[in-house]
Amino acid sequence: MPSISKKGRSMPESPIRKLVPFAEDARERGVEVIHLNIGQPDIKTPQVALDAVKNNTIEVLSYSRTEGTDQYRKKIANYYAKHDIKVTHKDIIVTTGGSEALAFAMGSIADSEDEIIIPEPFYANYNGFAVAAGVNVVPVVSNIEDNFALPPIEAFEACITPRTKAILICNPGNPTGYLYTREEIKKLAKLVLKYDLFLVADEVYREFAYDGAQHYSILQEGELDDHAIIVDSVSKRYSMCGARIGFLVTRNKAVIQAALKFAQARLSPPTYAQIASEAALETPQSYFDAVIKEYVGRRNILLEELAKIPGIKVGNPQGAFYCIVELPIKDADDFAQWLLEKFEVNGKTVMVAPAAGFYATEGLGKNQIRIAYVLEKEQLISAVAILKQALNTYPKA
């Protein structure tokens, strides 16, 4: 048989999806699985977005412009202006999800064997994009003890080599829920300017900032014109994960030119999805206020319930809708599988994401899981109660 590429063989499996077959088996046995493992919000998509597609009278579903329509990109630039981010439509490429923006960003700034520094734990798919681009991920550890705040800037500096091309952050963080402060962003800005690196920020959870905290974007740093690249998405903002629309945003013209060539190779982002996403920009503030209130309520309930479990540690997430939980066990992969294969309470069990896959450093995160609080409060309460009983029963605890 012809052989599979080295790249293909080293593509990491998603830590979130690899347990799916066990969840399916559980369901076949009649066990209800509560999903704490995946960031698919249950929030309704804004009606304006759905109506825009429903009421559309397109006769030919044609390609759009490679970088997205001018009209849509101008509206996106207005959206950013409201967030104090000064860009024009020429600084924006509409992509097929934030995922494609990440792939274009890596492809545009790094060659094979170049290095990108990322604080860990990080969104697991960064590993996949790095393998596809041939780029080496260099992790800098952040800790649950200080809520996964930005590690000391010296730790980043110590990792910089002639092959370093960029620092990549996720703000607010998946899987940590950590929201970087303005001061932390300023420290990173100073560092990338000193070493002439790119600073890539995945800001797909921008709106999800809690407790009065303000999200501070890397593009609010005026000095980062040539160095800052934002990865963005409509997926979580409007609960439109299936639309597959995102953006790559930078004031660096050379990056736009390079990314545009990657974009040309895939012709255009999806047309219907752009129509829906353009209309979604009309979503009233009241929608976001209600959604944020809901997530804050869910986070508070989750943290309250988790606090009742002895021996666990959890950060206090101020953004996105995830948190890392440290459990009094040795191997969260085994625990997560055991939950699906061997455990149930009144016909129910929970599915969690083992956190090791969110780390690049071997051995880290083995006793941690990621929880996504994208379920209603009652579901979260029963899920944590199941988790508590499971920890009492788990034979290897």
Ligand SMILES: Cc1ncc(COP(=O)(O)O)c(C=O)c1O
């Ligand atoms: C941090 C982060 N970045 C990027 C993405 C990709 O999102 P999409 O491709 O749906 O825009 C996700 C999805 O969960 C995410 O959590």
